[in-house]
Amino acid sequence: MKISVLPMATLATLAALLLSTAAYAGETVIDQQAQKFVPNAVTLKAGDSLKFLNSDDVDHNVTVIDAAGNAEDHGIQKPGAPIVIKFDKPGDYSVRCSVHPRMKMSVKVE
Numbered sequence: 001m002k003i004s005v006l007p008m009a010t011l012a013t014l015a016a017l018l019l020s021t022a023a024y025a026g027e028t029v030i031d032q033q034a035q036k037f038v039p040n041a042v043t044l045k046a047g048d049s050l051k052f053l054n055s056d057d058v059d060h061n062v063t064v065i066d067a068a069g070n071a072e073d074h075g076i077q078k079p080g081a082p083i084v085i086k087f088d089k090p091g092d093y094s095v096r097c098s099v100h101p102r103m104k105m106s107v108k109v110e
């Protein structure tokens, strides 16, 4: 009897841990409206995600550039098609739209 109780307790602990981890990782929504990122500056915790919406009726693009200048291009983003990007590494990033060079925002990951 005692042997079967222990794994159950372990499972419950694991489940609680998984749930708290899921609750901890945040997702912040960024909209692209009138060819602007709104808001245009955010601070995240490592492991958080940004969900980019496109409320405009034109294509956008999301390119993430780290402090060393490495760019990660997430491709053309059609109106109404969200893109979710996870930020695992602390640092300062800028986000650009390659279609509209004036569109930029900053992301700080702590």
Ligand SMILES: [Cu+2]
Residues within 6 Å of the ligand: 035, 059, 060, 061, 097, 098, 099, 100, 103
């Ligand atoms: Cu754009």
